[in-house]
Amino acid sequence: MNTSSTASQCPCCMTAAVLLPSPAYTRCRCCGHRWRLPTEGLGYYETLVARNDLNTPWFKRKMRERVVAVSGLLETGSERVLEIGCAEGELGREIKARCAVTYDGVELSQDRLLAAQQLDTVFSTPASQVQAAPYDLIVSFHVLEHILRPEQEVAAWARLLSGQGRVLVEVPNQAGHPLLASDCNPEHLHQFTPASLALLLARCGFACQALSAGHYESPVYSDSLRLVAHLEPAADQRQQLLLQRFEQRTGGPFLVYGIGGDYLNYIAPLAESLHIRALLDSSAAKWGQRFGKHVVTGYDPQQHANLPVVICSIRFATDIRQHLLSVGIAAQRIIGLDSIYEDA
Ligand SMILES: [Zn+2]
Structure with a gap:
């Protein structure tokens, strides 16, 4: 993956030669991203200490919201989580009190x-130097806007x-507050838009799962963007996952109805790789039509006994299910196409 960019390219969408000067920032006129060079020297962050006051109402408010967000992404409760920019570890402490996760920072x-x-474990090096993969979940709150080369950081997460x-x-979200025209915090090198954040993640191999705005960081940064993404699987990986779903639901050879x-x-499109025994339809007008190696026929209780039946219609699934039950097919043999695709 090539994540390099030059000063004349937007770090998120890589659009070239679209620079518009605006106070202190350079702005991409394609995705709206704004960025600037750091004024602080190397090693600035290593010297900082006690940046959060855990007792302020606004800190507690944002922590409550983050605990809900992170907990909602933990499916087994035993995942390995890495927080980029974990500060004093308060979010991890809250999550570990609720789930048996391994939580590194x-x-x-x-x-x-x-x-x-x-x-x-807490690493004192950038994510690019962490050697503890793989993690099931990486979380990062209000860190990416501080990093000069966000594309390199996100590539490290991948x-x-x-x-x-x-x-x-x-x-x-851009300046972080609806009333601020521009973010004057010198630590913030990037002002993201929904488009630029999504494009940056996509550029580093991620597929967006959810993107939302209006999340609370503090009274000044009350409008934050939050994006949840997973690594984009290759086309052949997607097909393998789908074939596994058919295998799990049907358990072997099956009939297709409708x-x-x-x-x-x-x-x-998958028929060559599926264990289809026969294509069936109740309409005699379809009998005799050929699809690949199969010819459509009606249901034959002798020939097709005991095999699972996949209802191949989302719209008419209820009617077809009723019909199959009426011709004596047991309910446990009937599998809806929706159940194969849903919640994958
Ligand atoms: Zn851009």
Whole structure:
């Protein structure tokens, strides 16, 4: 993956030669992203300490919201989580109190000493130097806007994730407050838009799962973007996952019932790789039509006994199910196409 860019390219969408000068920032006129060079020297973050006051109402408010967001992404409760910019480890402490996860952090500031008392492992190096893959979930709240080369950072996250892993990243929505025309915080090198954040993640191999705005960081940064994404699987990986779904639901050879548009769209492209025993339809007008090695016929209780039946219609599934029950097919043999695709 090529994530390099030059000063004349937007770091998120890589659009070239679209620079518009605006106060302090350079702005991409394609995705709206704004960025600037750092004024702080190298090693700035390593010197900082105690940046959060855990007792303020606004800190507690954002922490409550983040605990809900992160907990909602933990499916088994035993995942490996990495928080980029874990500060003093308060979010990880809250999550570990609720779930049996392994929770590691990356923290460059001196707050890592406090975090080390709360989390499993705290790395004092950038994510690009962490060697503890794979993680099931990487979370990062209000960190990416501080990093000069966000594309390199997000590419590092992609390398640290498992194949099924996800990221949750939150940054200020442009200036971070509806009343601020521009973000004057000198630490913030990037002002993201929904488009630029999604494009940056896509550029690094991620597929967006959810993108929302209006999340609370503090009174000044009350409008934050939050994006949840997973690694984009290759086309052949997607097909393998779908074939596994058919195998799990049917358990082996099966009949396909209802040969129409949904068959052509959702089953025919996979037919060579599926254990289809016969194509069936109640309409005699369809009998005799050939699809690949199969010819459509009616249901034959002798020939087709005991095999599972996949209803190949989303729209007419209820009617077809009733018909199959009426001709004596047991309910446990009947499988809806929806149940194969849903919640995958
Ligand atoms: Zn751009």
